[in-house]
Amino acid sequence: MKIRVKLTLLFAGLFGILLLAFALTLYLTTAAHREADYFQRLRQLAITKANLLVDAGVPPATLELIYKNSLTTLPQEEVAVFDTAFHLLYHDIGDIDKLRETQGMIDSIIAFKEIHFYYEDLQVTGFLYSHHGKKYVITAAARDEEGLARLHTLGLELILGFAIAIGLTLLAGIFFARKALQPVSAMVDHLAAISANRMDLRLSEGNRKDEIATLALTFNHMLDRLEQSFEAQKQFVGNISHELRTPLAAIIAEAEVSAIRSRSPEEYRETLRLILQDAQRLSRLSTDLLDLAKTAYDPSGIQFSTVRPDEVLLDARKAILQANPGYRVLLHFEKEMEDSDCITVNGNEYLLRVAFSNLIENSCKFSPGKQCHVHICFGKESLSLEFRDDGIGIPPEDLGNIFTPFFRGANKRYAPGNGIGLSLTQRIVTLHHGTLAVTSRPGNGTVFTISLPQT
Template sequence: MKIRYKLTLLFTLLFTLIICAFAAFIYYSSAENREDEYYKRLKQLAITKTNLLLDAKVAPAVLQLIYKNAPNSLFQEEVAVYDTSFHLLYHDAVNIDKIKETKMMIAEIVSKGEIQFNQGPLQAVGFLYPYKGKDYVVTAAAKDEYGLAKLNQLRFILLLSVLGSIVLTVFAGYIFAKKALKPVAEMVDEIEELTANNLDQRLKVENSKDEIGELAVTFNRLLDRLEHSFDAQKEFVSHISHELRTPLATVIAELEISQNKERTAPEYQKAIELALKDARKLARLSTSLLDLANANYDQTEIRFQELRLDEVLLDARNEVLQHESDYKVNLIFDQEAEDDDFISIQGNEHLLKIAFINLMENNCKFSEYKEANVAISYYQDKTILRFSDQGIGISEQDRLRLFDPFYRGENHYYAEGNGIGLALTKKIIGLHQGDISVISEKGAGTTFIVTLTHV
C-alpha cells in the first residue's frame, strides 16, 4: 500500500475516532440531561397536584376528570398519593396504574426520602411530601415522548454528521496526503532520471529545514560520494589501461625478440635483465595506481587514528633508504615540541607514509647529490613540513600542472617516473585536511611545504 493511502487511512481513522467520541459525548450528555430534567418535571407536577388535593381541597373526582380529559392522556403524567401506611389517598387512573406501587416500594421511599427509577419505557419518581405535620408518599410516572423524540432527532443528526464528516475526511485526507507527499513524488521522478551519465545532477531542495528537504540534502550528499567514487573508478581504469600498455608491450617485445633467435647466455641474461627492469617498473606502477585508487575513496571509508608525525617521518625515511641506498634524507627539527599534541594529528599512517616517501624520493631523484632535507616546525594548531633539495628545480609552466596525475614535465629526462607520486601525495594531504604547496626556481632546487592541523 502506498504511503499516501496509508496516511489517508490513518488520518480518517483518527478523525473518525475523535468525531465518534465527540458525538457519543454529546448524545449521552444530552440523554442524561433530558432524564434529569424530566425527573424534576415529574416531581414538580406531582407536588402541584398534591397541593391541589391537600391544600386546595379539590375533589379527587375532579382531578381524575382533568387527567382523563387532558389531550394525549395516554402519555400524561400519572400521580398517586399514599400515606406512610400504604393507604391510597388519590390515584389519577387506578385502572391503568402505570407504576403498580407495592408496600416494599412505599417503605423504600419512606426510608430514603426520594427514589428515581425506570419502569419499562416510563420514568418514575417517588418522594415524601410533608404537609401539616404529616408525611405523604407521592409517586409519579410518565414517558417523556417529547424529550425522547428530540433525543432521537439529535441521534439522527449526529449520525448523519459523523458519516458526512468521515466522507469529507477521506477526500480531504487524500488531498492532504497527496499534497504533503508531492515533493517525494517529484523526488522519485528526478531520481528515476539519474543514470551513470548524469550523476552530476542534484535533487531540488525547496526547504532544507523540513524532513523532505533533509532527505533531499542527504541524498545529494550520497550522489556527491557516488559521483566522486564513479569518477575515481573511471579515472583509475583509464590510467591503468594507458600506463600499463607501454611497459607490458616492452616486456613482451623483449621476450619475443629473445625467442625468435637462439642467443648466447650473456645475450639471454641481458634480455632477462631488461625484462626484469621493465617488470619492476610495472610493479612500482601497479603499486602507485592502487595507492592512488585507495586515496580517491571517500574519507569516511579510510580509518583514521592519532599519529605522531615525527614517527611517521622516521619510518618513511627508513623505507626510502632501504630501497635506495645511495639516497640521503636529513630530518631537521626546528625546535623541540612543548607538548605531544603539537606533533600529533588524526590520520592514516599508511597513506601519510606513502605521501612522505613520494616527497623524499622526488627530492632525491632530482638532486645532484641524491639528498633531501626535511625540516619540521611545530606550532600550537599545526605542523609545517618542508621537503627541500638543491636540485635542478621546476619551471613555472610545469609547476602549474605538477600535481596532475601522469603529468611528466620537462625534467622527465633527468629521472624515471610515472607521474603518479605527486598527484597521490596531494590527494593524501587533502584527505587529512592539510595543504601542500611548492616553491621552486629553475636550477636552484625545490621545496614542498606541507601543512597539517593538530588533533
Template structure:
C-alpha cells in the same frame, strides 16, 4: 501498502475519530440534558398535583378524570400521594400504578427529601411535600416518549452524517495525497530513466523550500557525486592504460629489435637494461596503485596503533636512500622531546612511511643537488612536519592540480613519474585526520607542510 494509501487511511482515521468524539459528546450531552429536563418536568407536575389536592381542595375524581383525558393524547405524568405512614391519599390510576411504591421507598424519600430514579425506561421523582405542618410523600412517573424520539433521531442522523463523512474524507484524502505525492511520482519516473549513460540528467526541484525539493536536491547532489566518480573512474582507467602501455610497448620493441638481428654483447646489454628500467617503472606503478587502494579503504578497516613519527621518518629515509644512493636526506628536530607523546600519533605505520617516502623522493628527484630536509616540531595538539627542497619548484598553474591522480605538470621533463605519489600522500594524511599544504616558487624550491594530531 503504498505510502499514499497509508496516509489516506491515517488521515481518514484521525478525522473520523475526531468527528466520532464530537458526536459522542453531543449525543451524551443531549441524553443528560433530556434526563434532567424531564426530571424537572416530573417534579413540577408532582408539586402541581399536590397543590391542587391539598391547597385547592380539588377532589380526587376530578384529578383522575383530568389524568385519563390527558393520557389519551399525551404521555401524562402518573402522580401518587402518600402520608408518612404509607397510607395512599391519592393516585391518578391505581389500576396502572407503574411505580409500585413500597414502605422502604416512602421512608427513603422522607429521609432524603427528594429522589430520582429509573424503572425500566420510566423516570420517577419522589419528593417530600409539607402542608399545614405535616409531611407527605409525592411520587411522579412518566415515559418521555418525545425526548427519546428526539434522542433516537439525533443518534440516527449522527451515524448517517458520520458514514457520509467517512466516504467524503476518504475521497478527499485520496485526492489530497495524490496531489501531494505527484512530485514524488514525477521524481520516481525521472529516476527510473537515469542510468550510467545519462548521469547528467537531474531532477527538477523548482527551487522550492519544501521537503520534496530538499529530497530532490539531495538526490541531485548524489548524482553529481556519482557523475564525478564515473568520470574519475574513466580517467583513472585511461591514465593507467596509458602508463602501462608506454613501458610495455618499449619493452616489446626493445626485445623484438634484439631478436630480429645479430648484435654485439654491448647492444644486448643496452636492450636488457632499457627493458629492465621499463619493467621497474611498471613495478613502481603497480606498487603505487596498491598503496592508493589501501589509502582509499574505509578507516575502520585499516589497523591503527600508537607510532612515533621520528621512527617512521627514519625508516622512510633509509628506504628512499637504499633505492637511490645519490639522494641526500636530513632530519632536523626543532624542539627537545620531553614526552614521546609529543611526536606520537595514532596511525598506520606502513601508509605513513609510504607518504613520507613519496615526499622525500619528490624533493630529491626535482632538486639538482638531490637533497630534501625534513623539519620536525610539535605543539600541544599536533606534530608539525615540513619537507623542504631547493629544487626547480612548481608553477602557479600546476599548484591547483598537484594532488590530482596522474597529473603531471610542466616539470615532467625533469624527472620520471606517474603522477600518483602526491595524490596518494594527501589521501594518507587525510586518512590520519591531518592536513597537508604546499608552498612553492619556480627555481627556488618547494615546502610541503603536514599537521598530524598527536597524543597529547
C-alpha cells in the same frame, strides 16, 4: 502502503476521532438534559395533582377523570400519593399499576427526601411533600416517548453526518495528499530518468524554500558529487589502462624479440634487465594503486593510533636509502625536544610512511645531488615537516595539477614515475586532518610542507 494513502488515512482517522468525540459529547449531553428535564416535569406534574388533591380537596375519582381526559397527560403516566404510613391516598390508574410501590421504596423516599430511578421503561421520581404540617410521599412515573424519539432521531442524524463527514474527509485527504506529494512524484519520475549515461540531469528546485525544495537541492548536490565521482572514475580507469598497457606491451615485445632467434648471453641478460625494469615499474604501480585505494576508504575503516612521526620518518628514510644507495636524506630538527614523547599524532603508521617516502623520493629524483633536506618543527598543537630539494623546480603552469592522479608535468623526462605519488600523499595528509602545501621556482628547487595536528 504508499505515503499518500497513509497520509489520507491518518488525516481521516484524526478527524474521525475528533468528530466522534464531538458527536458522543453532544448526544450524551442531550440525553442527560432530556432525562433531567423529564424528571423535573414529572415532579411538577405530581405536585400539581397533590395540590388539587390535598389543598383544593378534589376527590380522587374526579382528579383521576380530569387527567384521563387531559391533552397534557404524559404517556403511561402514574402518580400516586401516600401518607408516611404507606396508606394510598390517590393513584391515577388504580387498576393498572406498573410501578407497584413498596414499603422499602417509601422508606427510601422518606430517608433521602427525593430519589430518581428507572423502572423498566419508565422514569420514576419520588419525593417527600409537606403541606400544612403534614407530610406526604408522592411518586410519579411516565415514559418520555417524545424526548426519546427526538434523542433517537438525533442519534441517527449524528451517525449519518459522521459517515458523510468521514467520506468527504477521505476524498479531501486523497486530493490534498496527491497535491502535496505531486512534487515528490515528479522527483521520482526525474530520478528514474537519471542513469550513468545521463548524470547531467537535475531535479527541479521549485521555490528553493520549502521542504521539497530542500530535498531537491540535497539530491542535486548528491548528483553533482556522483557525477564528479563517475568522471573521476572514468579518468582513473583510463589512466590505469594506459599505465598498465605500456610496461606490459614492452615486456611482451622484449620477450617476443628474444624468442625470434638465438642470441648471445649478453643480449639475453640485457633483455632480462629490461623486462625486470618494466616488471618493477608494474610492481610499484600496483603498490601505489593499492595505497591510493586505501586512502579512498571511509576513514572509520582505517586503524588510527598514537604515532611518533619522527620515528616513521626515520623508517621511511632507511627504506629509501636501502633501495637507492646513491640518495642522501638529511634530517634537521628546528629545536631540541625536552620530552621525547612531545611529538605524537593520531594516525596510521603505514600511510604516513608512504607519504614521507613519496616526498623524500621525489626530492631526491629531481635534485642534481640526489639529496633531500627534511626540517622538523614542532609546537604545542601542530607539527610541520618540510621536504626541501635544490633541483629543477616545478613550472608554474604545472603547480595546480601536481596533486591530480596520473598527472605528469614537463619534468617527467628527468625521472620515471606514474603520477600517483603526490596525489596519494595529499589524500593521506587529508585523512590525518593535516595540510600539504608546495612552493617552487624553476631552477631553485621545491619545498613540500606537511602540517599535522598533535595529540
